[in-house]
Amino acid sequence: MPARKKIALIGAGNIGGELALLAARRELGDVVLLDIPDKEGLAKGKALDIVQTGACDGFDARVTGTSSYSDAAGADVVIVTAGVPRKPGMSRDDLLTINLKIIRAVAEGVKANAPDAFVIVISNPLDVMVYELKRITGFPRERVVGMAGVLDSSRMQAFIAQAAGVSVREVRTLVLGGHGDTMVPCLSYCTINGVPVGQILPKDKLDAIVDRTRNGGGEIVKLMGTSAYYAPAAAAIAMTESYLRDQKRMLACAAYLDGEYGFKDLYMGVPTVIGGRGVERVVEIELSSEERAMLDKSAAAVRELIEASRKL
Ligand code: APR
Numbered sequence: 001m002p003a004r005k006k007i008a009l010i011g012a013g014n015i016g017g018e019l020a021l022l023a024a025r026r027e028l029g030d031v032v033l034l035d036i037p038d039k040e041g042l043a044k045g046k047a048l049d050i051v052q053t054g055a056c057d058g059f060d061a062r063v064t065g066t067s068s069y070s071d072a073a074g075a076d077v078v079i080v081t082a083g084v085p086r087k088p089g090m091s092r093d094d095l096l097t098i099n100l101k102i103i104r105a106v107a108e109g110v111k112a113n114a115p116d117a118f119v120i121v122i123s124n125p126l127d128v129m130v131y132e133l134k135r136i137t138g139f140p141r142e143r144v145v146g147m148a149g150v151l152d153s154s155r156m157q158a159f160i161a162q163a164a165g166v167s168v169r170e171v172r173t174l175v176l177g178g179h180g181d182t183m184v185p186c187l188s189y190c191t192i193n194g195v196p197v198g199q200i201l202p203k204d205k206l207d208a209i210v211d212r213t214r215n216g217g218g219e220i221v222k223l224m225g226t227s228a229y230y231a232p233a234a235a236a237i238a239m240t241e242s243y244l245r246d247q248k249r250m251l252a253c254a255a256y257l258d259g260e261y262g263f264k265d266l267y268m269g270v271p272t273v274i275g276g277r278g279v280e281r282v283v284e285i286e287l288s289s290e291e292r293a294m295l296d297k298s299a300a301a302v303r304e305l306i307e308a309s310r311k312l
Pocket residue numbers: 010011012013014015016034035036039081082083084085086095099102105106122123124125226227228229232
């Protein structure tokens with residue numbers, strides 16, 4: 001009998017719980033929710049709650065909670081949300097010191113227990129966290145990726161759909177660069193069913209949407225007192241599904257750059273193809289001179305944070 005795929009979620013908080021529910025609902029595999037010993041009850045409780053929704057929703061997936069990495073052994077996919085989220089007034093970069101310690105411990109656990117997994121990192125500051133996880137696990141770049149671009153692009157898609165009064169399904173956006181204030185929403189690649197968005201919305205509206213996209217996470221933190229979880233989870237599940245079902249979707253993800261776009265030894269948001277071999281390709285596209293300048297600035301900001309992390 002073919003075995004189901006195994007998905008280990010490291011961090012059973014707001015995003016971890018939503019990831020577990022979406023993965024189970026889509027029957028992507030059996031789910032292990034892992035958190036620290038103090039939160040083992042939370043992980044087990046959420047797992048039980050989700051299993052019990054299976055009866056109403058009609059899905060078959062084993063969902064379990066734990067604080068032991070041995071339960072994540074042999075996972076096909078690992079999604080990392082372990083860490084502290086933002087509070088109002090904080091930037092993602094403010095989380096560096098505390099979340100760096102956490103990602104280092106997680107990386108050791110993943111390396112020892114799930115050496116063949118495809119790993120998606122969500123913890124912030126994202127580009128540094130994913131860089132650190134790759135450094136410690138030594139996994140190839142095809143198997144370590146950061147979730148940011150899909151989320152930032154989704155936010156921009158939603159804003160454009162609302163402004164233009166069209167279905168969000170018709171809107172295409174691409175947000176590149178680091179997952180922070182310097183991210184690069186690429187208007188030159190933004191279309192409504194292939195029609196350049198500049199033909200449909202005026203420049204001042206588009207500029208406001210670019211700004212709102214950059215602050216999309218902060219807008220929610222300010223409202224809720226903690227960071228978003230539905231859209232971040234949905235974005236990571238789209239990446240997971242593309243990997244497990246070899247869909248080869250072209251998605252903006254934080255990928256390890258080894259010369260692409262002129263950057264080396266850096267993680268940053270770029271268009272990638274996610275398929276059965278993981279990050280199968282980094283796609284290099286033309287950028288306007290303004291977008292190129294913004295990407296350079298964003299890369300410099302990510303590099304600065306990586307340098308800071310080396311001293312911690
Ligand atoms: N191992 C496993 N889990 C851990 C560890 C660890 N070493 N350290 C902390 N955690 C757990 C916490 O106990 C908590 O349950 O990570 C969970 C994080 O959940 P939330 O606090 O609800 O945060 P969430 O909203 O899910 O965001 C997680 O993703 O988007 C980013 O900025 C966000 O860095 C944050 C992360």
